Amino acid sequence: MLKIKLPHQIEQMKAAGAVSKAALRRAGDLAKPGISTIEIDQAVESLIRSRGGVPTFKGYGGFPASICSSVNEQIVHGIPSPATTLKDGDIVSIDTGATFGGWVGDNAWTFYVGNVSDDVKGLCECARDCLEAAIKEAIPGNRLGDVGAAVQELAEANGYGVVRDYVGHGVGRVMHEDPEVPNYGKRGRGVRLQIGMVIAIEPMITMGTYETKVLNNGWTVVTADGKPAAHYENTVAITKEGPVVLTQDELGPWCPMQGGEKAEP
Template identity: 75%
Template sequence: MIHIKSAAEIEEMKQAGSLSKQALRLAGSMVRPGVSTKEIDVAVESFIRLHGAIPTFKGYGGFPGSICASLNEQIVHGIPSPEVFLNDGDVISIDTGATFGGWVGDNAWTFFVGTPSEAVRGLCEVTRDCLKAGIEQAVPGNHLGDIGHAVQQLAEAHGYGVVREYVGHGVGHVMHEDPNVPNFGKKGRGVRLQAGMVIAIEPMITLGTHENHTLGNGWTVVTDDGKAAAHYENTIAITEDGPVILTQDEDGPWLPMQGGQK
């Protein structure tokens, strides 16, 4: 069931979105060689709780972290660990969620650790642009297929893989609501978009094959060929005036890709 939000509810959701973006900005500022993913997780959880919110991911389905920290070939759901340290040349997708006032804000970004390869840099730049292209299609009267088509067309035009098994989703009082928001599709197909829908658009794009599998921890999803993946996400409200990015703070919805910057 798709929950349509009122204009007032969308305004309320901006508070959760802002906190989630601030948490993600904090996480990105900590990304540098030698830092453990657990250090970032602890800092983000402390920040979210300090601001009167709840880290949405902590305990969700048994997930142990407050962030998802997915390195290199890990697509999503990387578990923070005191034994996993960032190295120069890595890329890391960090996903943060904050629940505030009963609403969820959910966003993700992929950061460079030091200097990535040109191939990986290109993948990240295109995946970020895929997110922008998907958001542009989030207007009343369009369909979910228009969003997926925009993402897929741009990614595949550059020779990248588009993950099928993991998709965006509705957002509201819980993190995952209807509808699912695939990163592939055909124009004019799928659920018709209407004002008041709130969705997370999150392209997950790979340097090689889109085929993937889950590690033995039951959470972390990796590419079958071991090549890098990138992941970007914002929570979007569909309005009569166009898409509104709810996961933004005073510095805006977009983050630097280079780690160590605020």
């Protein structure tokens, strides 16, 4: 069932979004060669709690950590570990969620670790642009097919795969609400976007096949062909003025990116 938020509730959600964005920026600052993903997780949890929030992911469905940290061919739901140390040339997709004031903020970014190949940078830049294109479609009267088509059209035009098995979602008092928000589809199809809807738009783009598999830990999703993947996400409100990104702080909605990447789309 769709849960429509009132204007004052959307304003309240901005506070949760700001905590989650700050957590994501902290993760990005730490994503350098030699650090373990568990160290990033611990730093993010500390930041969220210091700001009066709770890490939304920790314990969610049994997930053991405060962030998802997905390296290279891992698409989503990577589990932080002291055994996973980032290396020069890696990419790492960090997903952070914070619950604050009874609302959830959910966002993700793929960060460069040291010197990343041009091919992989191209994948990340396209995935980031897919997120921007999808957000522009999040206006009253459009449909979810318009949002998904924006991602699919741009990604496939550049030769990349679009993951089908995992999608975006509604966000509110809990992390996952209706509706599902696919990153593929046909324009003019699907649920009509209404003022007061809040959705997480999260393109998951791959260098090769869009097919996936889950590792034995029951969580981590990887590309079936072992090629790299990128994941970007913001929580977005549908308003009469247009899309409003709720996961932003004083620096804005877009994470500053490493390795010469643009901070703004």
